[in-house]
Amino acid sequence: MIGNFKKNPLSLQIDYSRFLPSSKEEKEKQNVFRKPTTFFHDSMKRFSKNPVAMVSGIFVILLILAVIFIPIFWPYSYSEQLRITYGVSDGTFNNLRPFHWSNTEKELIANGAKLVPHIFGTDSGGRDYFIRVIYGARVSLTVGFFASIIVLLIGSVYGAVSGYFGGKVDLIMMRIVDVIYSIPDLLIIILLSSVLKIVLGDSTNTFVTTLGSGMISIFIVFGLLYWVGMARLVRGQVLTLKQEDFVLAAKASGAGGWWIIRKHLLPNAMSVIIVSAALQIPSAIFTESFLSYLGLGVNAPMPSLGSLCADAEGTIMYSDKLYQLLLPAFLICLIVLALNLLGDGLRDSFDPKLAK
Amino acid sequence: MNGKFVKYILKRILMAVVTIFCVITITFWAMQAIPGGPFLSEKSPSPEVLAQLNKLYGLDLPVGQQYLNYLKNSLIWNFGYSIKDARPVNEIIQTTFPVSAEIGIIALLVSIVVGVFLGSLAATHQNKLGDRLIMVLSTASVAMPSFVIAFLLLLVFAINLKWFPTLGTKPGGLVLPIVTLSLYPAAYITRLTRSSTLDVLNQDYIRTARAKGLSNSKVLFKHALRNSLTPVLTYVGPEFAYIITGSLVVEQIFSIPGIGRKFVESITNRDYPLIMGTTVFLTYIMVFMLLLTDILYKVLNPKVELD
Numbered sequence: 001m002i003g004n005f006k007k008n009p010l011s012l013q014i015d016y017s018r019f020l021p022s023s024k025e026e027k028e029k030q031n032v033f034r035k036p037t038t039f040f041h042d043s044m045k046r047f048s049k050n051p052v053a054m055v056s057g058i059f060v061i062l063l064i065l066a067v068i069f070i071p072i073f074w075p076y077s078y079s080e081q082l083r084i085t086y087g088v089s090d091g092t093f094n095n096l097r098p099f100h101w102s103n104t105e106k107e108l109i110a111n112g113a114k115l116v117p118h119i120f121g122t123d124s125g126g127r128d129y130f131i132r133v134i135y136g137a138r139v140s141l142t143v144g145f146f147a148s149i150i151v152l153l154i155g156s157v158y159g160a161v162s163g164y165f166g167g168k169v170d171l172i173m174m175r176i177v178d179v180i181y182s183i184p185d186l187l188i189i190i191l192l193s194s195v196l197k198i199v200l201g202d203s204t205n206t207f208v209t210t211l212g213s214g215m216i217s218i219f220i221v222f223g224l225l226y227w228v229g230m231a232r233l234v235r236g237q238v239l240t241l242k243q244e245d246f247v248l249a250a251k252a253s254g255a256g257g258w259w260i261i262r263k264h265l266l267p268n269a270m271s272v273i274i275v276s277a278a279l280q281i282p283s284a285i286f287t288e289s290f291l292s293y294l295g296l297g298v299n300a301p302m303p304s305l306g307s308l309c310a311d312a313e314g315t316i317m318y319s320d321k322l323y324q325l326l327l328p329a330f331l332i333c334l335i336v337l338a339l340n341l342l343g344d345g346l347r348d349s350f351d352p353k354l355a356k
Numbered sequence: 357m358n359g360k361f362v363k364y365i366l367k368r369i370l371m372a373v374v375t376i377f378c379v380i381t382i383t384f385w386a387m388q389a390i391p392g393g394p395f396l397s398e399k400s401p402s403p404e405v406l407a408q409l410n411k412l413y414g415l416d417l418p419v420g421q422q423y424l425n426y427l428k429n430s431l432i433w434n435f436g437y438s439i440k441d442a443r444p445v446n447e448i449i450q451t452t453f454p455v456s457a458e459i460g461i462i463a464l465l466v467s468i469v470v471g472v473f474l475g476s477l478a479a480t481h482q483n484k485l486g487d488r489l490i491m492v493l494s495t496a497s498v499a500m501p502s503f504v505i506a507f508l509l510l511l512v513f514a515i516n517l518k519w520f521p522t523l524g525t526k527p528g529g530l531v532l533p534i535v536t537l538s539l540y541p542a543a544y545i546t547r548l549t550r551s552s553t554l555d556v557l558n559q560d561y562i563r564t565a566r567a568k569g570l571s572n573s574k575v576l577f578k579h580a581l582r583n584s585l586t587p588v589l590t591y592v593g594p595e596f597a598y599i600i601t602g603s604l605v606v607e608q609i610f611s612i613p614g615i616g617r618k619f620v621e622s623i624t625n626r627d628y629p630l631i632m633g634t635t636v637f638l639t640y641i642m643v644f645m646l647l648l649t650d651i652l653y654k655v656l657n658p659k660v661e662l663d
Contacts, residue, residue, distance in 0.1 A: 175371070182375045184597065184642040187619070187635050188382060190604075194623045195386045286501055293503050293605060294620060309503060313609075316511055329504045337499035 043271070046349035053345020056338040063335065067138035075116050076128035078135040079301040083126045093126035095321060102126075120327060123311070125301075132303045133327055139304040140285050140335065143215065147222040147284035152277040154223060155230025156269075160261045162231065163238030174235070177228045185225050189287065192224070193217040193296045212299040218288055226280070233276055237269035271350040279343035282336045289332050305332045361654065368650055372643045379639040380430050383632050384423055390626070426632065435633030440625045445633035448618060453637070456607065456614035460599040463534045467542035468592060472585065474542075475549025476576060479584075482554060491550075494543035506536045506609045524610035533610045537603055541595050545588055552584040586656055593649030597642035 022030075037045075047053060076082070082102070083093045092102040098121045105115055120129035162173035196217030241247065242265065250260050266273075291297040292306030300307070308328035315321040410416045414425060414436075429435065435445035474494075478487040497505075509532045514522045521529045556562065557580055565579045604616030611617075615634060622630035 178371055179375050179378055182371070182643060182646050183379055183382075184639055186598070187638055188379070190620070190623065191383060191386055191631065191635060195390055198390050282499070289501050290503070290605065293501075294608075295624075306501075306503075309507070313507075316507060316515065322511070325507060329507060333496075333500050333504060336501075337496065340495070340499055 039271075043350045047345060050345045050349065052341055053349075056341040056345065059334075059338045060342055063137065063338075064141065067134055067141060070134050071131065071138070074128075074131050074134075076118075076131050078127065078132050078303055080128070081126045082122065082128070093122060095124055096122040096126075097320065098323070120323070123324060127301075129324065129327075132308060133305075133331060136303040136305040136308045136328055137331055137335065139215070139298055139302060140288060140306070140332070143218055143288040143304070144281040144285040144339070146219060147226070147288075148277045148280035150219060150223045151227045151230050151280050151284075152273060155227035156234045156266060156273050158227065159231035159234030159236075160238050160265055160269075163235035164242055164257060164261050164265060166239075170235075174232075177231050180225060180228045181232075183225065188225060189221050189291065190294065190296060192221050193291055196220060197296060212302055214292075214296065214298040218291065218297065222284060222287075226284075230273070230276060230280070234269055234273060237272055238265050241265050241268050275343065275347045275350055278346050279340070282339040282343070285332070285336055285339070305329075305335075364654065365651060368647055372647050375643050376430075376636070376639055377427075380427060380632075380636055381423075383635045384426050387628050387632065388419060430632075430636050435636070436629040438622075438627055438630040438633075440622075440627045440630070445629050448630065449615065449633060449637050452613060452615040452618045455612060456600050456603055456616055459530060459533055459537060459606075459612065459614065460596060460603060462530075463537035463599055464541065464592065464596055466534060467538040467540075467545055468588070470538070470542045471545025472549050472581070472588065475546040476553050476581060476584075478546065478550045479553035479557060480572070480576060487550075490546060494546045497539050497543040500539070502536055502540065503605050503609060505539055506532070506606055509536055510609070522610070524607070524612035529610065530612075533603075533606050533612060536606050537599055541591075541599065544595075545591065548588050548591060549584065552587050553580055556580045556584040586653070589656065590649050590653050593645045593652070594642070597638075597645040600638070600641065 071078070081093075083090055086104050088104050090102055090104045093104070096102060096118055098119060099117050100121060101109065101115075101118075102122075109115060118128050118130065120133060123129050123132060158173065158177075162170045162177075193214070197213050200213035200216055238261075242260075247260060247264055250264055255263075288297055288304060289306030289309070292304040293310045295307075295310065297307055298304045303311075305328045309325060309332070312321075312324035312328070315324045407416070414422060417425070433446065435449075437443065438445050438448055441448060474490050478490040481487045510522055513519045513532060520531050521527075523529050524533050553576075562575060562579055565575045570578075600615070603614060604620050606612070607614040607617040608620060615638070618630070619634045619638075621627075622634060
């Protein structure tokens, strides 16, 4: 009705068209708010602006995909001695150089068979070295990942309980942490893992035999000793968080202690916890490679990057076989470096206050 | 020296005692958990000989009694006889520890000098090429396990260039192990020095010192470093103990007859008295260094709250 009435151009009457309700498009034009961001969104934005951390992250993701999928379709397995697979006594299977073939395989190829090349050659036992290195990386990453999850679980619950209840409970719990903290970890790790390896080695439990006594003992040792740093960190977070008003509000509405820890304190301390768990992974990989190097890590024939280095130690004198040592050695360094840089990047973006 | 400080020290000493007690207990029960005695791995001796041996090493006593004996002996520094070497464990520690300590101390000194130098250099040239380079290098060396460093050094300097021998016992052979051991702490100290020096350089008193017209080097050495080195000092104490215990891989690779190598050897030999002796001895050192560091830290930095 208002829209279609004519107006004298010289009239001083109010121009009604200016008072029309605005259309939907016009309304949207006025809307200058950007999409609301969440804490996670914000952090990821900061993270994506950090090229070093991004490259490390991509490297880690590619590596994880590689160690999951390559063993599925690769025709050789990490424990398979090719000489035995083919059922021949052919010494040329051992210590093949990259992209070389043994006599048996040469024959097969001459007869028209298609074989997957040994990209990294074979080791002294005639096992495809490429799959051993990949599998070694898989073992190292698995150890690092699960060890840090164990640390995360034990440490965050312990720290949260200690920090939340405070008083005598806190005092006693923190003294225990202090004692474990000053125990010489490396000595005890070596001691415990060698003992556990012997004790678990006799076990016929299927769970133990599939994982290997070496790997389980590493997890147990981490679960016993390495959570204390995380517990201290979480306790500090909880101590500041529990003064906040939302905790008071929850208490006022009748929430119990465990509920508050689970629903209010831990989620708020999550970013700090996750970042320090991420930085725990490379240190677990470090410890594992160290133990495997000393022969206390995973059980043979399962390889880890540390045990591969130890096995190939002798090749240091022979420049033609040196790659057997250098490949796993460089891969450990690359993995640890990438995880360190990734962890630093995550810390800087999720916890900008901590950034230097 | 007020009452609070004395109380703090007493509390720390008590904690150290508890830690040592825990380690002794863990070690003892860990050894007990291993099925079969130490003599089973040998060519099985006849039952009479076995009984004699068990009696000699006190293994025929009830477990609780053995534990108490062991606790008592650890306190009076008597670790019994090594099963493999038939020598007193004390004597073995006395011959092997100085070797490790020598390498450890030199490595630590090297890493302090290099770390403080590079760290303050990086801090004074923040975000310039030198700083970037130093940070990249230190980031890379923190990511290398000690055996990888040892292999690379051996490969380049011992096998290809032939500057140093591969064995640590030969003249000049300790250079490579020392470099291996000092690389990680040097990188760590570099980062520590850099960040703490950067903090200090922003303080008002540094501005005052510059305003007085002091030269850059005087500001750095007389004013900045004195304060920025406190965190480095607290790192050095535990690191000394860590280097000694952590040197076992390096001692293994370079065949150095130190205590770390003996420790690994004792584990593979199941030489119980030697395992327990070296563990307890190294724990004593570690705990003592931690205690010393904590006390020194409070002395040097009175601002720190005593909890």
